[in-house]
Amino acid sequence: MSLKIGDTFLPHGLMLAPMAGVTDRTFRRICRSHGAEYTVSEMVSAKALCYEQKAKRKESAASPSAALAAIFEEDQPMAIQIFGHEPEFMREAAQMLESGEYRGCISNTRPVAIDINMGCPVRKVTSNGEGSALMKDPALAGRIVREVVDAVKLPVTAKIRAGWDASSVNAVEVAKILEDSGASAICVHARTRNQFYSPGVDLGVIEAVKRAVSIPVIGNGDVYTVADAKYMFERTGCDGIMIGRGATGNPWIFGEIIAALEGKEYVSPTNEERIAQALTQLEVMIRERGERAGFAEGKKHMAWYVTGMRGSAAARNEIMCAPSPDEVKGIFERLLSEQTEEV
Ligand SMILES: Cc1cc2nc3c(=O)[nH]c(=O)nc-3n(C[C@H](O)[C@H](O)[C@H](O)COP(=O)(O)O)c2cc1C
Incomplete structure (x- = not known):
């Protein structure tokens, strides 16, 4: 190993x-x-x-x-x-x-x-x-x-x-x-x-x-x-x-x-941390490739990050159709609020 x-x-x-x-x-x-x-x-x-x-x-x-x-x-x-x-x-x-x-x-x-x-x-x-x-x-x-x-x-x-x-x-x-x-x-x-x-x-x-x-x-x-x-x-x-x-x-x-x-304890990332990582990735992709290509390439990653969250199937479709990074941020915010309600 x-x-x-x-x-x-x-x-x-x-x-x-x-x-x-x-x-x-x-x-x-x-x-x-x-x-x-x-x-x-x-x-x-x-x-x-x-x-x-x-x-x-x-x-x-x-x-x-x-x-x-x-x-x-x-x-x-x-x-x-x-x-x-x-x-x-x-x-x-x-x-x-x-x-x-x-x-x-x-x-x-x-x-x-x-x-x-x-x-x-x-x-x-x-x-x-x-x-x-x-x-x-x-x-x-x-x-x-x-x-x-x-x-x-x-x-x-x-x-x-x-x-x-x-x-x-x-x-x-x-x-x-x-x-x-x-x-x-x-x-x-x-x-x-x-x-x-x-x-x-x-x-x-x-x-x-x-x-x-x-x-x-x-x-x-x-x-x-x-x-x-x-x-x-x-x-x-x-x-x-x-x-x-x-x-x-x-x-x-x-x-x-x-x-x-290593037999060590592991703490899974929270949904907030997942979304924050997703958004950082999108930001860097846009910075490196420009808004159009970065966003087009980044969307599929954004959709992958919500896997496992409540309502993720619908959110994934919305993300793939979103016209702008701001729209994706909005979808993430809504999704996060829906997860909180569950607790
Ligand atoms: C979208 C996509 C692109 C891939 N591109 C490459 C590649 O460029 N070179 C390569 O050796 N394998 C490529 N693969 C194969 C992966 O490296 C890997 O062998 C395969 O996905 C199986 O591993 P996984 O079950 O962990 O995904 C690609 C796989 C996917 C799904």
Whole structure:
């Protein structure tokens, strides 16, 4: 239940999972402040990052991949995740991210690891042979890891799935190849690609990978509570846990798990504290991205924060339709007053 990746020590092995469109800089920092010991960037296309270097455009023009890969001192320890299927682009992108010498780079520090995405199930990605499609080509997956390992000094990790589909569960085979290719740790999302995110994970796959390799294994999938986390550790013997959707609207989950692992008392946040955290997140998102994009992206987070409160289902719909941050604040105030009445 502790973990080392390169020089980075995670006392409880608790990580925030990468989620494109969700785990942006603001949310990653909030999770860190509540106990997440390690975060990973949203996935960055290796090819797009390379192409952005060559594009004929002004130096000041937006560089979307570079923005996704941005990393600052206060984000550490953080890995940057790349996806792709061509070893040469993966190598080039990893080198750029390690050196920080690339057009559009706004980072003031370097990642502690490069993570390789072998789990994304989205057709747009898999149809190019990328993300979870690499589970169908273990030899290529190994070549990619080897190419990146040979190109950078940073540790290289990979995030895989159980397999492509129920008839081709091959996480153990892939994990062994990746270990032989120089990977420093492997995260196993215990679902096949064809399961996408449907409920239910096969923890036996994580256990089997843990038995098969000697590098750290991180379990992932459906950890929403302390009990889920403890069960994943106990059932699989994994060294760390990555939490994705269980942290949305509930970044406190990391601190709660740490308290449980240390046998310490844990005091859950009040509804007022939940709402205050939500509003701080929205404020920062708006400051960083501008009112329009920050609010559009922030709304779903606001809706997640009210989960579990009385009247949350209706409030979530209202939040998603709200035209302004002030309107969202009003919904929160009304919701809070309704909770107080209950006591
Ligand atoms: C909206 C969304 C975006 C995701 N984006 C990524 C990504 O960029 N890279 C990645 O490796 N996994 C991505 N995932 C998968 C998660 O990291 C994680 O493996 C999955 O959600 C299962 O963990 P959970 O049950 O704790 O959420 C994404 C998942 C979701 C729901």
